[in-house]
Amino acid sequence: MQGEDRKPKNRKQIKGLEHLAPLLQYLISGLTNGAIYALIALGFGIIYNSTTIINFAQGEMVMLGAMCAISLFHFYPSLPLAFLGGVAAVTLAGLLFERLALRPVRDQSPIVLIIITVGGAVFFEGLAMMIWGKEAYSLPPFTGNAPLRLFSATLLPQNLWVIGLGALLVLLLEAFFRFTLVGKAMRACSYNRQAARLVGIPVSRMVQLSFGLAAALGAAGGILVAPLTLGVYDMGAMLGLKGFSAAILGGLGSIVGGVLGGLIIGVAEALASGLISSGYRDAVAFLILLVVLFLRPQGLMGGRR
Amino acid sequence: MKGRMIVATLLAAALVLSLSLGGCSSEKKALTVGGIFSITGPASYLGEPERNTLQMLVDEINAKGGIKGTPVRAVIYDDEANVTKARLHAEKLITNDQALAVIGPSLTHTSMTVLEVTQKAHTPLISCAAGVGITAPAKERQWVFKTAQTDAMAVSRILQYLQKQGLTKAAILTVSTGFGISGKEQLEAQAPKYGLQIVANEVFGEKDTDMTPQLTKIRGTDAQVVICWGTGPAPALVAKNMKQLGLKIPLVQSHGAASKKFIELAGDAADGIIMPAGKLVIYKQLPDSDPQKKVCQAYDEMYQKKFNAPASSFGGYAYDAMQMLKMAIEKVGPDKAKIRDALENTKNYVGVSGIFNMSPEDHNGLTPDAFVMVKIEGGQFKLLD
Numbered sequence: 001m002q003g004e005d006r007k008p009k010n011r012k013q014i015k016g017l018e019h020l021a022p023l024l025q026y027l028i029s030g031l032t033n034g035a036i037y038a039l040i041a042l043g044f045g046i047i048y049n050s051t052t053i054i055n056f057a058q059g060e061m062v063m064l065g066a067m068c069a070i071s072l073f074h075f076y077p078s079l080p081l082a083f084l085g086g087v088a089a090v091t092l093a094g095l096l097f098e099r100l101a102l103r104p105v106r107d108q109s110p111i112v113l114i115i116i117t118v119g120g121a122v123f124f125e126g127l128a129m130m131i132w133g134k135e136a137y138s139l140p141p142f143t144g145n146a147p148l149r150l151f152s153a154t155l156l157p158q159n160l161w162v163i164g165l166g167a168l169l170v171l172l173l174e175a176f177f178r179f180t181l182v183g184k185a186m187r188a189c190s191y192n193r194q195a196a197r198l199v200g201i202p203v204s205r206m207v208q209l210s211f212g213l214a215a216a217l218g219a220a221g222g223i224l225v226a227p228l229t230l231g232v233y234d235m236g237a238m239l240g241l242k243g244f245s246a247a248i249l250g251g252l253g254s255i256v257g258g259v260l261g262g263l264i265i266g267v268a269e270a271l272a273s274g275l276i277s278s279g280y281r282d283a284v285a286f287l288i289l290l291v292v293l294f295l296r297p298q299g300l301m302g303g304r305r
Numbered sequence: 306m307k308g309r310m311i312v313a314t315l316l317a318a319a320l321v322l323s324l325s326l327g328g329c330s331s332e333k334k335a336l337t338v339g340g341i342f343s344i345t346g347p348a349s350y351l352g353e354p355e356r357n358t359l360q361m362l363v364d365e366i367n368a369k370g371g372i373k374g375t376p377v378r379a380v381i382y383d384d385e386a387n388v389t390k391a392r393l394h395a396e397k398l399i400t401n402d403q404a405l406a407v408i409g410p411s412l413t414h415t416s417m418t419v420l421e422v423t424q425k426a427h428t429p430l431i432s433c434a435a436g437v438g439i440t441a442p443a444k445e446r447q448w449v450f451k452t453a454q455t456d457a458m459a460v461s462r463i464l465q466y467l468q469k470q471g472l473t474k475a476a477i478l479t480v481s482t483g484f485g486i487s488g489k490e491q492l493e494a495q496a497p498k499y500g501l502q503i504v505a506n507e508v509f510g511e512k513d514t515d516m517t518p519q520l521t522k523i524r525g526t527d528a529q530v531v532i533c534w535g536t537g538p539a540p541a542l543v544a545k546n547m548k549q550l551g552l553k554i555p556l557v558q559s560h561g562a563a564s565k566k567f568i569e570l571a572g573d574a575a576d577g578i579i580m581p582a583g584k585l586v587i588y589k590q591l592p593d594s595d596p597q598k599k600v601c602q603a604y605d606e607m608y609q610k611k612f613n614a615p616a617s618s619f620g621g622y623a624y625d626a627m628q629m630l631k632m633a634i635e636k637v638g639p640d641k642a643k644i645r646d647a648l649e650n651t652k653n654y655v656g657v658s659g660i661f662n663m664s665p666e667d668h669n670g671l672t673p674d675a676f677v678m679v680k681i682e683g684g685q686f687k688l689l690d
Contacts, residue, residue, distance in 0.1 A: 021521075022521045022524075134345065136538035137570075138541075140572070145548070145574075147548065147549050154551045155549070156549045230514070230538050238512065270517075270518050274518035274519070278507060278508050278513075278516075278519050279481065279508060281513065
């Protein structure tokens, strides 16, 4: 068959790098998934900073982003529009979720709010199952499908999109918090709510904004990864948990920590499934979560921000 | 508000009672056929067409005056691919619904638990799942039959094909569910017979979304072909990942991927993939001399008309189960033990999934010929041999 005569030549070319070849491939795979986990982890962090609660519906925002973009693309086949439309729709969902489910009970203890977000996650998943059914859907890659060669490894243009756009979003987020008035106000709220209120910052508006921002980040992650992994109504739960592990590993609320946590977990997963056994893939993220909670509960970048 | 709820509940209860009493007092008691399928949940792609098909056939039988004048009632439950639910539904079908026979479940592991219940209750069960252990050994599975081709046949069919192509080294990549484990066992057991050496043996989770690590390992071996055993979206991702890695050796998928949905999900990565499939997917390309062509066409047209979607081989399992059950009841009447004997003696029934010849030693009755090898070209299945 066709593959037979080609194979031996290929193998000779990479002989010197034979041991390194798979490692680079695992790294690419890990960084791609890790970039998505990082975006989700940042969503956890932003909401934690403004409210001190964990929003377990964060993973569902990723799923909603992917599914909305896929639907939009079916109506009007333009990827940039599907991307922006998907992010906009999910941002709205995040804002509404905060307004309708969390604000009415904002004076309750954090644990009550956290349980509400768990309920929210179940609700979003059920809603998605009713809208889109149980089938998986695909989204075409942003640019082409021809694999690129990088030394001994191969990657798709979509891998570059995920890593590149993910990095850009993180930079934009950092700039937003550092240089804009609204961003600074949000940071002020996270340092000290009482003091922020005293200087005239509308705290509840900042909380709402943080939900919108987190939803937008999650949605962007979902749309970026959809061409690689397909979109299904129940993809959110696992991604949410991985993102949560990443957030804890990096230190809740820290941007650098979230990114680092996401990338570490992504790469650890890929290495574990490549070098040990693919059965350990999901176990790795949660093993890391447990180890961090035992040894360093504040995370890598935790402590004071 | 509370009072109203109670009234409503009482009303509903009264309604149910009167309905069930009414059913009992009617002159001709309907024959009850039970169905347990994974209509929702991860295996809905199996259960949904199976449910549709069973209901469609029962409606058609009743429109033609029932089986020998007795109407048929289908009681269908959804097990959501959950073993516990499947078992509960089986018990309900036998004790509450007085089912004459049960069709389903859709999956191997749900079938294994349901058959314990139906065996004890001496009720015929016609499973729609692939696992070879459901009906083998047939001596211990007196009351169990199945219409889906076993994975052992799919494996023999693939290995025959690879041997003809002169391939001797394969990498296998299987899903960690019952379907994948059974496929893996069969591949490992049968490969030596066909002179095939398994040089890599990898596994993936049903919901995994990135198989590049496993495929990278396979790339480092001298495999000439990759055999992937899975169902649902994961096999489509394997195809995509192989393209991503620039892995140019041929990919063979199992019959679990033989559906239009697979082609849709894998996109242009689907081109060139080889797999065994039931004849339904390519019945239009069969020669007219093939006796299954007519059956497949009739089923496909009937299904299209009713559900506005193409028929799938999965629905075909329920089709064959109901047709054979109908033939058995027509022959011997509504008696569980006699129905079992009649099912066991089914000979030359030309179905959607193959030509069935049951015997006391074989409660599936199919041979590897029930599969054809197909190749995906330009988004279409093409008959290979």
